[in-house]
Amino acid sequence: MKRLVLAVFICAFAAGSASAQSCSTQAMSKEGKPLSGAVKTSFVKRCCEDAAVSKDGKPLSGAAKTSFVKKCQTGG
Secondary structure, X not given: OHHHHHHHHHHHHHHHHHHHHHHHHHOEXXXXXXXXXXXXXXHHHHHHHHHOXXXXXXXXXXXXXXHHHHHHHHOO
């Protein structure tokens, strides 16, 4: 069980930086201007939650999802 959780965390961290970069770059208004403030924060959080999937395409849940979303939002 510990190996499975460790594998999920490693996968989440490996994909985290790529999706964090894409989420922050996707934060644009309809007019093409970059979002800022609370709107950007909300957009990035939603984007990171949507991107929290395992390699086999199943949504992450629990600690793995929380860790992935936190890492994605910080951009690290």
